[in-house]
Amino acid sequence: MALIDLSKQVALGIDIGGTNTKFGLVNHRGEILEKGSIRTDQYGEVEEYIEDLYKTVAPLLKQHCSHRQFDGIGVGAPNANYFRGTIEHAPNLRWKGIIPFADMMTKKFGVPCKMTNDANAAALGELLFGAARGMKDFIMITLGTGVGSGIVSGGKLIYGNDGFAGELGHTIVKPGGRKHWSTGSEGSLEAYASATGIAVTAKKMRAEFPESMLNEFPEEDIDSKVVFECAKKGDPTAIEVFRYTGQKLGEALANFVMFSSPEAILLFGGVIKAGDFILKPTKLHMERNLLPIFRNKVKLVFSELDEADAAILGASALVWEK
């Protein structure tokens, strides 16, 4: 055993999204030796997907390590269950029902495979290689098409009793509020703070303010990127879209802080490109809703890692997790 040079060991980190799957070969130092991607949405059958993924990855593996140096596979995927190694009823994937994904991967690749949800994987990436290095208690909030979260407490990811902990995007921030387009719940954080939610807010607000620059765009082009462009040009309505989003997000974050009292909250994902337009109102409303004992203690920061890398690094870290 002493003959194994740990620095030469390699893990395959995989980040499965609804559209694309990104993967990387990662070593113990968190260096990505090789990256690549395949489409996720092209495969109606998970078997074909795994077959093609194998064909794409196998030559790269051969190039970078011997089979003895290949320690395993870590996967971040929507609705992935850490305890069971399954993907369960993921609304954004074509594979329906409960998929025993980890077992299928192990059969194909001949190495152990561990999984967790995509936001948890990103949180692990930040913990090991990003802005959360050395932290024992932090919450990662991913603000993309949806809102995901990974919660680290006492140095460990919270998986909960059934492996599904940390669905903070689906917590209700405004009872009886905006109906979610897919879950049907009313007033969830995701309905307001995701890129999708921001587009909904923008469409409502531009209808109220005919003079807004946002009205220069066709309906289908209104997204968080366009809102950001208009905000940068000083459009008060676009700025108000982010302020309102930040208020809802900040109120939610205050509740999360009173739950697990983290050292920091890391924001991650496409929406954070809006910078201070989103960060400042979020911080204001988080602080305003905290008990005094929690105030001005919790760092609210943007992720430092490249978005794609964080998930790959975090997923690969599952392989070496104790």
Place this chain on the structure above:
Amino acid sequence: MALIDLSKQVALGIDIGGTNTKFGLVNHRGEILEKGSIRTDQYGEVEEYIEDLYKTVAPLLKQHCSHRQFDGIGVGAPNANYFRGTIEHAPNLRWKGIIPFADMMTKKFGVPCKMTNDANAAALGELLFGAARGMKDFIMITLGTGVGSGIVSGGKLIYGNDGFAGELGHTIVKPGGRKHWSTGSEGSLEAYASATGIAVTAKKMRAEFPESMLNEFPEEDIDSKVVFECAKKGDPTAIEVFRYTGQKLGEALANFVMFSSPEAILLFGGVIKAGDFILKPTKLHMERNLLPIFRNKVKLVFSELDEADAAILGASALVWEK
């Protein structure tokens, strides 16, 4: 070392409330060998309080164990900090500022002293000796004068970065809602689901329904006990008070479940005497606000331990915690 008979070792468990302090000598099996109490609110100075506590407890200690068998003191107190052994700015205690309580106790009693907040102590009590035995993930909600909480995840209490985690009573369940009488926050869980909050709801509702039995009582007598008496007699307004309370509590619990995905939520404290009047609407609204993957999984149960015993047992367990 082998000569120590563990079953003879004793811990002093202390539960500090705003009015009374209860204590017990507890052995390794969770048997309370001796119980007692002193007033908390009689002492303007914490030094006098500790002096009198010592005078009360010392003879009992002498009776039940040698100094070698006395392993330490565990304390549950409002706003107690686990990491620092302090009581910090507790609104319901007369001792203001930051009190180095654990150090003061150690100096007086000559043994180590550990502390945590009262709800955490009760959660530990349930984990070791009550309804949560064998569980790794559960949330304890105490519904008394206020609303407290203790969160166990992966078999351990969540203390957070600063030792103040688990202030779920102060999470906002209705933004812009009822103003809290002491914190000033708007729409916190405590403002609705505590005994104090229930009294507020009852006073509002009886004013709307002149025919309610609740109107037979003078203003100052309206409390959760009176509401329960009227509900038992079939008064629709009193029943509605608990239904409304359960709705707010259930909505909050759904958010907590999506945070840490517990196996069970334990309800504890005076308010649970209302039984199904509070339990049924709480369960209904919890389930209604959960994502499908969490539905019908989480047990919602009442504590099995005597209220006073749970806190004493949990506090004493701090002494032997790894």
